[in-house]
Amino acid sequence: MPRLLRPLTRAVTYTRWLHVLMGSVIAWISGAVFPGLSDLTLADELLILLVPVPLVVAAAMVPSMRRAEGLQARMMLMPGPHARVAGGGEVDPGISAAPSASWRVDPGISAAPSASWRDRGRTAVWLVLRLEFGCAVAVATAQLLGLSLAMLGATDEVPDDDGLLLPVVVRGWVNIPLSLLPVLAVLVLIVVSGHVMARAARRLLGPSPAERLADLEERTEQLLERNRIARELHDSIGHALTVAVVQAGAARAAADPEFTDRALEAVEETGRAALEDLERVLRVLREDGRPASGRPTLADAERLLDSARASGAQVDVEISGPLDRLPGPVSREGYRMLQESLTNVLRHSGPVPVRLRIAVDEARLIMHIRNSLPRANGSTGRGGSGLRGIRERATLLGGRATTGPLDGEWQVHVELPLG
Known part of the structure; x- marks a missing residue:
């Protein structure tokens, strides 16, 4: 009743x-x-x-x-x-x-x-x-x-x-x-x-069917945007934390005041850059529009290399081709792939020699990152979401990315079309 x-x-x-x-x-x-x-x-x-x-x-x-x-x-x-x-x-x-x-x-x-x-x-x-x-x-x-x-x-x-x-x-x-x-x-x-x-x-x-399709497309765009923002935060914040952990451990092991000052300076710069990225992502979430401007590109890759060098890694860089003429999506996603690659080096291999080759021609962008594997054991410990994110970014841009050990070294090879 x-x-x-x-x-x-x-x-x-x-x-x-x-x-x-x-x-x-x-x-x-x-x-x-x-x-x-x-x-x-x-x-x-x-x-x-x-x-x-x-x-x-x-x-x-x-x-x-x-x-x-x-x-x-x-x-x-x-x-x-x-x-x-x-x-x-x-x-x-x-x-x-x-x-x-x-x-x-x-x-x-x-x-x-x-x-x-x-x-x-x-x-x-x-x-x-x-x-x-x-x-x-x-x-x-x-x-x-x-x-x-x-x-x-x-x-x-x-x-x-x-x-x-x-x-x-x-x-x-x-x-x-x-x-x-x-x-x-x-x-x-x-x-x-x-x-x-x-x-x-x-x-x-x-x-109507047209309205349902438009609503489905909008929801798909929202999910893709959330996935992109999650990758952005993972790459940026993860890189900053990795650098901070590596620098803190190296400074404690060195017990050298001068080295400690350099390590703290590197941590400060990396943390400031991560806070800028975080503020930018939060601004995108608060606003209706999603402006791409302000996101770092491969033209800003020098700060990533400086951060890796400050952490003790020996980075050998060879760049051929105009990075400043890359299409925006390719340059921005390429920056994130490079950031994730260097983060993985510091996280899993420590301050080891790294060789970075970036080539730009009329049709594609090629990035090749190789570093020595830890001598203690042959395991890479790299099967997480970072490498998967690199492959996903490459696929979304119509390119490809391969990661894994090769001849006693770890390599990340990325090819992105410019069209």
Whole structure:
């Protein structure tokens, strides 16, 4: 029983009923003008139902009408902050949401203007449905409530049942409990009619295939952006922490004040660069746009090399070709790949000799990084997300990256097309 009565405790049940009744207003206004609302014949009743149809169909041809109806349906038909449900949310049949989701459940109703004749047609069907269904619910509500009042009046005299489709045939005090039945029928009508309109709204005002595709593309872009930001933070912060750990360990082992000063200076510079990267990423997250400017490129690779040298690594660099003329995406992603490669060297091999070759020709960028493996054991310890991120970056740009041991050394070979 409590479950059956639960819909009656929800505010959205009554906003849905109000929404249904509002759909019939234009019919009653039109009927008041012609043919009038008193002494109606069957033909007059049909006119009241049919005369407004061309008007609402014409209104549906206006693109913004779909947006107006969608917003109204979202606010009045869908559960929201006005729904009296524990936790502030509610999920109707046909809507899926995680248990922890709040009232911000996707209602499945579009709030965009009509973009095609198909959208206009669906909007027209929706408006006609609102009109006719609203009239039917309004008449049924009035008849049931009138029947209940007539039954109460039949306790001591002949009831006034003018206009009622179901006349009262019983007289006496027995009508008092019986008069509750039409009221219960009204409550059932309120719940059922609201549920029917909510389902119809999802079908007729729901996103079109083009809108669903656009929404899917937007979500894909958001996921790709989150993945890119995660890689950015991993590369930048991971590099800074690795340099700090290596420098701190080397300074403690050296026990040389001059070396310690240099190590602290390198840690400071690397930390400052990491904070700049972090601030830039946070700024991208806060803003709607995602400007690429400000991200380091291969033209800024010298600071990575200085940081690696300050950590004790002997970096031998050979660059051929104009780095400043590389396309932005290639140069930025190349910087991150180089940063991750040097981080892996310091993390897994320590301050060892590193050979870096960067070549730029008319068609591609080639980076080749090789370093000595630790002599203690032949394991590389490099199977984490960093190397996987290098390969993913190369694949997204249409290139390729290979990593692994070769002739007693560790190599990272990257080829990126410039097109």
